[in-house]
Amino acid sequence: MSIDRKAPLELTPSQTIGPFFAYALTPRAYGGKELATEQVAPEGVAGERIRIEGVVYDGDGVPVGDAMLETWQADAEGRFNAAGNAGFTGFGRAETSAEGAYFIETVRPGALLGPNGAMQAPHLTVSVFARGLLIRLATRIYFDDEPGNTADPVLALVPEERRATLIARRGADGVYRFDVRLQGEGETVFFDV
Amino acid sequence: MSLIFPRTGLQAHPLNNSPEYRSTLKRAPSQPLILLPHTLSETSGPVFGHAAVAEGDSDLTRQHAGEPLGERIIVSGRVLDEDGRPVPHTLIEIWQANAGGRYVHVKDQHPAPLDPNFTGAGRALTDAEGRYRFVTIKPGAYPWRNHHNAWRPAHIHFSLFGPSFLSRVITQMYFPGDPLFPFDPIFQSITDAKARERLVSRFDLQTTEPEWALGYQFDIVLRGREMTPTEEPHEH
């Protein structure tokens, strides 16, 4: 194959989503057709049903009421974009409420192959968009009851004292709790992707 | 086709730590980002088919009983990857203020009138050559509270997916020669003047339709290059 590759085109820079995206991107309250919602797995999708909920906080601990979270995940078998599977897309989109709260209902993703043949523990890949963020923040949601976390090659890159910010904790009600702290005390780990 | 996603082009993006834009002050992370090797979780991404886009979604002037007020425009262009290849059948979502600079959003307090014939939200899929086309009206500039007498230059918000989680981007398209550019900390958060220029659409007589609407061209470049034998993907 050719060694002299074409000079790359320069990327289109990112800009903030701003405060006024809802009527286009999460338009339920405006009667618009939604591209994706908090309900990631329609009826018939195989796997254990889970609910993840939490609050997005700013550096003062004030809830962020105008954020959008997007989640991307493998299916229960650890596959992306698998044909069939009752139309499971793996893509979720949730707007935070005025109180900064969001939730996602989906199926627990399976483990999947990671770098250098290591297995990645089940996780969701997350983008956080909001006014005041000029480029989306990328993070991951892991689950506190997955034994594979200890061998996960991505968690291993994160300083131990910050790892817990990437791990959703299952409550007595079975719901996973995952808060996002944009800044300061307990700041969520965000990735350079 | 297997793509890789080099990081070399990423310096085009603004930093979240851009204090002139005051909303960043309490929202930009203070810790350094952690470098993530690209795994299947990042190199894959959602695929949207024609079901995501309804007839008429790309014409924002025909979503109501009457025609919206303002200057009718045609915004079109191509979505390309870093190798200059078209990104076909990818979803674009747009939203914007009306001709008076007012958003339909319930929290927009700008005392400019809403237009009953304009919502300001649209969707389109690129064709096999990566082309897209929207018909809309030119959005107005609007004030915001970032600093004294702060005004946003006229812009249309663009949201794109491309082939993977890594190509996902939300941005804003501006109009040529806007006198508000030097005073806008969001536009100026992109420190490289050439990179800022890439967000400014180009007036185009070719796509201007006589007796009907002005044409603006806006090409978008998303992350992704063709893999060569010397560049092994990270997941191997």
Ligand SMILES: [Fe+2]
């Ligand atoms: Fe805007």
